[in-house]
Amino acid sequence: MAADLKFAKTHEWVRPETTGVATVGISSYAVEALTDLVFMQLPAVGKRVKAGESLGEIESVKAVSDVYAPISGEIVEVNTALPGKLETLGQDPYGEGWLVRIKPDDPAELDRLLDRADYDKLVGSQPH
Amino acid sequence: MSTTLLETPLVGWHAAHGGRMVDFAGWRMPVQYGSIVDEHLATRAAAGMFDVSHMGRLAVGGAAAIDWLESLLTRRVAGIEVGRARYTLVTGESGGRTVVLDDALVAREPDAADGTPRLSLVVNASNRPRVVDWLRSRLPATGVTFIDRTFETAMIAVQGPLAVGLVAELAAADDAARITALGPYRTTPARVAGAAATVSRTGYTGEDGVELVVEAAAAAPLWEAIMAAGGPRGLRSCGLGARDTLRLEAGMPLYGHELREESDPFAIGLGLAVDLDGRRFPGSERFARLKAEPAGRVRVGLRLDSKRSSREGDAVLLGERPVGVVTSGSFAPTLGTAVAMALVDRDVAAAGTAVDCLIRDTRQAARVTPLPFYRRHTRQGATAGAV
Numbered sequence: 064m065a066a067d068l069k070f071a072k073t074h075e076w077v078r079p080e081t082t083g084v085a086t087v088g089i090s091s092y093a094v095e096a097l098t099d100l101v102f103m104q105l106p107a108v109g110k111r112v113k114a115g116e117s118l119g120e121i122e123s124v125k126a127v128s129d130v131y132a133p134i135s136g137e138i139v140e141v142n143t144a145l146p147g148k149l150e151t152l153g154q155d156p157y158g159e160g161w162l163v164r165i166k167p168d169d170p171a172e173l174d175r176l177l178d179r180a181d182y183d184k185l186v187g188s189q190p191h
Numbered sequence: 192m193s194t195t196l197l198e199t200p201l202v203g204w205h206a207a208h209g210g211r212m213v214d215f216a217g218w219r220m221p222v223q224y225g226s227i228v229d230e231h232l233a234t235r236a237a238a239g240m241f242d243v244s245h246m247g248r249l250a251v252g253g254a255a256a257i258d259w260l261e262s263l264l265t266r267r268v269a270g271i272e273v274g275r276a277r278y279t280l281v282t283g284e285s286g287g288r289t290v291v292l293d294d295a296l297v298a299r300e301p302d303a304a305d306g307t308p309r310l311s312l313v314v315n316a317s318n319r320p321r322v323v324d325w326l327r328s329r330l331p332a333t334g335v336t337f338i339d340r341t342f343e344t345a346m347i348a349v350q351g352p353l354a355v356g357l358v359a360e361l362a363a364a365d366d367a368a369r370i371t372a373l374g375p376y377r378t379t380p381a382r383v384a385g386a387a388a389t390v391s392r393t394g395y396t397g398e399d400g401v402e403l404v405v406e407a408a409a410a411a412p413l414w415e416a417i418m419a420a421g422g423p424r425g426l427r428s429c430g431l432g433a434r435d436t437l438r439l440e441a442g443m444p445l446y447g448h449e450l451r452e453e454s455d456p457f458a459i460g461l462g463l464a465v466d467l468d469g470r471r472f473p474g475s476e477r478f479a480r481l482k483a484e485p486a487g488r489v490r491v492g493l494r495l496d497s498k499r500s501s502r503e504g505d506a507v508l509l510g511e512r513p514v515g516v517v518t519s520g521s522f523a524p525t526l527g528t529a530v531a532m533a534l535v536d537r538d539v540a541a542a543g544t545a546v547d548c549l550i551r552d553t554r555q556a557a558r559v560t561p562l563p564f565y566r567r568h569t570r571q572g573a574t575a576g577a578v
Contacts, residue, residue, distance in 0.1 A: 099228045101522040101529075102499040120551075122499060124227045124522050125432055127551070 068157065069173050070182035071133040075118075076157065079173060080164070084139055088161045089121070089130060089152065092186040099124040100149040105162060110138045114172055118163065130162065134172045140164035199244035200345045200410040210430060216316035218245040221430040230433035231524040234396055235567075237425030238351035240417055241434055247319030248340045248404060249312040249326070255334030256308050257299075263329060263473065264297060265456070267466040268310070271299045276376045276391055280456060280464050281314065282474040283325040289474030290452035292325055293318035294444070294464065296393060298378045311389070311404075313346070315446050345410030349417060349426075350400030350437075352567075357421045358383055358390065358401050370401070384416035385409075395434065397441025397565055439530065440523050442492060442563030448503060448518045449490055449532055455481045459490040459534070460562070488515060488534040493548065494560040495529040498522055501548035501555060507533050508547045508554065514539045517548060523564060530564050531557070 069077045074093035078086045094100070102122040112118055112132035119130045141163050145151060152160040167173070177185065196219040206212065210221030221242070223230060233239055251260060260268040266279030276298035283292045293314050300309045314322045323339050330337055349358055359367040366381035370390055373379055378391035386409035394400040405413055418426065435445070444450045449459055456465050456478065467479050495501060500520045507515035515535030523530045531548065539546060542561050547554040 098223070099226050099522075102497070104499075122522075124436060124524070125222070127500075127502070 068179060069133070069176035070179070070185075071131060071176055072185060073131045073133075074186075075131060075133045077133045077165075077173060077176060078157075079170070084164045084166050085134060085136075085173070086161045087118070087133060087163050087165055088156055090182070090186070091156045094152045094156050094160075097121065097123045097128065100152060103146040103149060105141050105143070105146065106138050108138055108141055112136065112138065112165065132165070133176060134165060134167050135169065136165040136167040138163050139166045197245070199242055200407045201242045201244065201347075201414055204411060204414060205242065205428075208428060210428075213431075215431055216245060218316055220245055221428075223430040223432040224428055227430070227432035227436060228522075228524045230427050230429040231436050233425055233427040234351045234398060234429060234433060234437055235525055235565075236351070237427075238349060238353040238357060238400070238421050239396070239398075239427055239429035239433060239437075240414070240421070241348040241350070241429050241431075242345075242414070243348050243402065243434075244341075244345040244410065245316040246341075246346055247312075247314040247316060247322065248344050248346065249314065249323065250338045250340050251310045251312065251335065252303060252307060253335040254307050255331060256310055256336075259329075259331060259335045260297060260310060260312075262471065263326070264295075265465045265472055265474070265478070266297065267470065268297060271297075271310075273299050273301055274377055274379055275299055276378050276393060278376075278464050280450075280461065281312075281318075281322055281325070282472060283321075284473055285452070289477055291450060291454050291456070291474075292452070293322050294446055294450055294461070295322075296391075298391065300378070300389065301380060318446060343407055344404055345407050346402060346404050347410065347414060347417070348394055348396075348400065348402045349421075350394045350396040350398045351426070352399065353421065353424055353426065354398065354400035355392070357417060357424070357426065358403070361416055361420060373401070384413050386413045388413070395441075395443060396437035397443070397563060398437070398567055435519075436521050436524060439519055439521055439532065440525055440563065440565035442532070442565075444490070444532075445519060449534075455487055457482050457485060458487050485537075489537055489540045490518070490562075491515075491533055491535050491540050492560040492562040492564055493517070493520075493531040493533050493546070493557040494526075494564070495531065495548065496556045496558075498527075498529055499550060499555060500529040501531045501550050501557070505531075506549040507535055507539075507557075508549055509539050509544075514546065520548075525565050529555075530560070532562070535559070 105119045117129040118132040205221040264279045281293045296313045359370040361384040373392045389404040505517040520531030544559040
């Protein structure tokens with residue numbers, strides 16, 4: 064997996080693309096912790112989101128969880144195939160399982176996110 | 192995690208086999224081992240094994256035991272034969288009004304050596320302390336013994352089309368024949384995998400199956416023996432997550448959700464748990480009135496048009512009119528869609544009525560559906576399960 068991923072404490076990942084947008088998904092840890100995913104709701108293209116606000120929701124048999132925007136900006140692309148094929152999240156969470164692409168308001172926000180090693184430390188210390 | 196949680200004799204097995212342990216009614220219990228959907232489907236297709244040791248197990252004995260329970264339970268206990276189990280409500284008094292304290296299974300076990308009757312009550316973990324307190328407060332001076340045996344025993348449910356055969360296989364020849372021949376809501380002592388067990392043809396999944404009560408020390412070896420025999424044939428250990436989705440598909444009420452202190456049993460489809468005809472128990476007069484004059488919201492099934500679930504507390508709408516509230520809801524693995532149980536106004540309770548569930552400010556179309564959502568195929572000649 065690429066080392067250029069950044070992570071939010073709420074288990075979303077962000078990958079800055081060369082085109083200036085950032086791809087957002089949820090970590091394999093989160094996918095595994097949720098299990099039995101049955102429903103996902105993603106925002107519409109054009110929606111503006113603020114870091115830390117709900118971007119959509121993901122539902123497992125057991126519970127509904129919010130997906131939070133790790134950075135602020137405008138939704139410029141949505142993985143519309145994903146809600147109909149949620150198993151992709153388990154198979155390829157950092158690739159085909161991406162959720163949205165955001166045009167960041169402030170690229171410096173990325174620096175406030177966790178790098179891979181810090182994120183691994185965070186989830187490694189959580190009860191599973 | 193809090194160290195004050197109660198633990199069953201099987202907690203070590205759960206933790207060693209990937210059980211995700213949660214606090215359930217004060218007990219450290221597995222909610223799932225892997226996928227709830229896989230556990231659910233294994234129970235429907237082969238067998239599922241559940242640690243239900245957190246349920247309260249109460250032993251009642253003595254010459255006056257039957258008369259005493261007859262005066263307290265909504266279901267007739269007088270005349271109950273050895274080996275029969277009945278689904279009942281436990282009603283009590285709280286602040287001058289009568290309330291439903293719990294739902295329970297009452298069973299008559301073989302008589303004691305001195306010829307006096309022995310009965311058992313299985314109650315919900317969440318209600319055990321107050322049910323025990325209530326029953327103790329009603330004990331007569333003599334003639335009845337009452338013991339909470341929850342902590343000295345364990346309870347294992349084996350459910351699914353292979354369940355009865357698997358358990359019978361592990362029993363001695365005579366016992367095996369008795370287990371196989373056991374009718375629904377019948378119970379028998381039997382030796383299973385070397386353990387002295389009480390085996391009941393009961394469950395909470397909508398499948399055929401049994402529940403076994405054994406001494407606490409016998410629980411882990413018995414669990415391992417059933418797992419060893421059943422694992423190769425598709426039996427899986429199942430957590431409370433699958434237990435909940437299975438009972439929801441089977442249309443079974445859960446105390447604290449469909450059934451509450453103030454519930455009208457007739458409105459929520461539990462009239463079968465109330466024997467009136469001249470009997471007196473706490474709340475019998477109120478229940479007689481409720482039966483004579485049906486009123487209030489009734490329990491229905493809702494089938495949603497989506498995999499997105501409506502959860503407890505969601506409003507049910509007919510147009511703009513609030514007509515009910517969801518009491519339980521989940522994705523139903525056997526059906527591939529979301530279902531719910533709800534209490535709704537009587538004029539929208541007819542099967543086929545189109546309503547909406549309000550899920551986090553979004554409307555989701557649903558249709559009133561007869562309960563249960565799932566009914567197992569019974570073999571020809573098999574007796575229907577009478578509660």
